[in-house]
Amino acid sequence: MMLAQDGPALGIFTAGSVAAFFALLVICGLVYMMIQRARAGLKIPEIRKIAGLEAIDEAIGRATEMGRPVHFTPGLGDPYNIQTIASYAMLGHVAKRCAQYDTRLLQTNVDPFVLAINNEVIRQAYLEAGRPDAFNPDDITFHSTEQFAYAASVLGLYERERPAANIMFGAFWAESMLFAEGGAYLGSIQIGATANTHQIAFFVAACDYTLIGEEMFAASAYLSKEPVLTGTVVGQDWARIGVFALIILGTILAQIGDTNWLATILKK
Amino acid sequence: MSFDFPSLLSADGAPVWAAALCTLAIWTFLIRDNPIYRLAEHVMVALAAGWGVGYYYYSYIHPVITEELIGQGRWFYIIPIILGLFLYTRFIPSVSWLARYPMSAYIGYGAGYYLAFNAKPFLSQVTASFVSFSQPAFTGTLNQIVFFICILASLVYFFFTISKERPAMGYASQLGKIVILIALGAHFGNTVLYRYNLFLGRLSYVLGEWMGLLQ
Numbered sequence: 001m002m003l004a005q006d007g008p009a010l011g012i013f014t015a016g017s018v019a020a021f022f023a024l025l026v027i028c029g030l031v032y033m034m035i036q037r038a039r040a041g042l043k044i045p046e047i048r049k050i051a052g053l054e055a056i057d058e059a060i061g062r063a064t065e066m067g068r069p070v071h072f073t074p075g076l077g078d079p080y081n082i083q084t085i086a087s088y089a090m091l092g093h094v095a096k097r098c099a100q101y102d103t104r105l106l107q108t109n110v111d112p113f114v115l116a117i118n119n120e121v122i123r124q125a126y127l128e129a130g131r132p133d134a135f136n137p138d139d140i141t142f143h144s145t146e147q148f149a150y151a152a153s154v155l156g157l158y159e160r161e162r163p164a165a166n167i168m169f170g171a172f173w174a175e176s177m178l179f180a181e182g183g184a185y186l187g188s189i190q191i192g193a194t195a196n197t198h199q200i201a202f203f204v205a206a207c208d209y210t211l212i213g214e215e216m217f218a219a220s221a222y223l224s225k226e227p228v229l230t231g232t233v234v235g236q237d238w239a240r241i242g243v244f245a246l247i248i249l250g251t252i253l254a255q256i257g258d259t260n261w262l263a264t265i266l267k268k
Numbered sequence: 269m270s271f272d273f274p275s276l277l278s279a280d281g282a283p284v285w286a287a288a289l290c291t292l293a294i295w296t297f298l299i300r301d302n303p304i305y306r307l308a309e310h311v312m313v314a315l316a317a318g319w320g321v322g323y324y325y326y327s328y329i330h331p332v333i334t335e336e337l338i339g340q341g342r343w344f345y346i347i348p349i350i351l352g353l354f355l356y357t358r359f360i361p362s363v364s365w366l367a368r369y370p371m372s373a374y375i376g377y378g379a380g381y382y383l384a385f386n387a388k389p390f391l392s393q394v395t396a397s398f399v400s401f402s403q404p405a406f407t408g409t410l411n412q413i414v415f416f417i418c419i420l421a422s423l424v425y426f427f428f429t430i431s432k433e434r435p436a437m438g439y440a441s442q443l444g445k446i447v448i449l450i451a452l453g454a455h456f457g458n459t460v461l462y463r464y465n466l467f468l469g470r471l472s473y474v475l476g477e478w479m480g481l482l483q
Contacts, residue, residue: 020387045429079371080378113374116358116367146316152294152309159301177463201456204449212448214426237429243394244423250398251416263395 018268026242031235038227044234047222052191052209056090056223059165059189059208060097068164069104069139070094073154073179075194076147077171079113082217083195087170088121089220089229090193094167095125099134106161107140110150115142151175155182162186168203169193169216180206193219214240272480288478291470418447 192203425444
């Protein structure tokens with residue numbers, strides 16, 4: 001494949017985007033194949049057990065026994081942030097359990113769009129649990145679009161409502177430690193999950209269970225066993241195995257000589 | 269050492285008093301939830317909301333309507349405006365389904381954006397992992413070998429479909445977990461130092477700008 005050094009490659013690709021495009025096609029193909037297999041009921045690899053996920057039901061059960069609410073926050077991510085999208089499925093699971101156990105769910109938001117989506121997610125979960133009457137939209141709250149105003153408001157809510165379970169699942173930034181420390185101070189069971197590497201450490205330090213990075217994306221599939229989600233995770237896992245093999249191959253080539261053709265192709 | 273508070277009634281002094289008192293009010297949360305903290309919390313949330321309305325009006329709504337739509341006759345801007353107004357239909361139960369259209373458009377735009385631009389840096393990370401062990405100094409070679417082993421072990425930790433009961437996978441995954449925890453520890457220390465820096469900044473403001481003790 002001959003590519004020009006300057007200008008768009010093949011007439012349409014900006015420099016450095018050709019390999020990315022084809023890599024994306026391969027990954028999408030893998031994911032699509034796995035989703036189709038899962039839908040057809042064909043055998044696909046199982047997702048391994050993820051530590052901390054069982055703790056979610058345990059935490060909601062504890063809140064039920066104590067007669068205290070469960071708090072769920074998706075963090076500060078935009079509605080299309082991949083971590084926020086992963087949080088929708090988890091929120092659905094948490095809301096369904098809360099509906100089944102008749103436990104109050106407090107859901108706080110920083111983004112008005114996410115608030116609207118979460119409203120729908122929770123409403124649907126209560127419908128699926130056969131408890132539409134228990135759905136209370138007043139417990140799904142918007143606080144502020146400003147990071148620390150939201151953090152201050154949620155900390156105040158912790159003190160007033162004293163949730164027994166605090167589930168933080170999504171994209172978090174500097175407010176992560178405030179939330180996790182505030183929950184720990186109240187003695188809540190805390191489950192933190194984020195792919196923002198600079199914040200995971202705070203969840204590890206202050207939460208009872210932490211889902212690290214990719215684990216949060218696999219979590220929803222593991223809990224729901226839903227074919228589309230499971231197929232997606234399995235497809236991505238195969239892509240990850242492919243990257244593993246690429247790194248080994250690329251490193252071997254790097255030992256042989258200065259010209260690493262694999263790196264050259266991937267940089268196209 | 270003597271206090272030197274700015275005048276509460278001066279144009280320069282009043283904001284300093286407000287900022288310092290708000291800072292102290294927020295710090296009272298360290299004792300427990302209390303009316304002073306609640307006042308600061310509500311003031312902060314309300315100010316953020318008010319500032320947000322002003323910011324979005326003057327940065328987006330006003331310029332789009334007056335300059336783009338009316339001024340330059342770009343009438344297609346009416347489409348996002350209508351989509352935006354659809355968001356408010358969720359308060360009218362009979363037409364609340366309309367609110368789903370702007371949300372789906374917004375999420376669709378975001379997902380497409382991520383797909384278009386996230387694959388490229390991901391491949392850059394992969395190619396950056398192709399390291400040569402041949403380095404001028406032995407420590408350089410050792411560094412590259414450790415890097416290579418750590419990156420593979422970290423990847424193994426995130427394999428969800430391969431059983432960790434196989435000894436090789438189990439050990440590699442354990443090593444990956446240790447590597448990740450070491451990296452998280454470094455992040456933690458770094459961020460704690462930064463937070464100390466923020467705290468000292470506020471403390472310096474209260475003691476210096478407000479109390480006048482740091483002359």
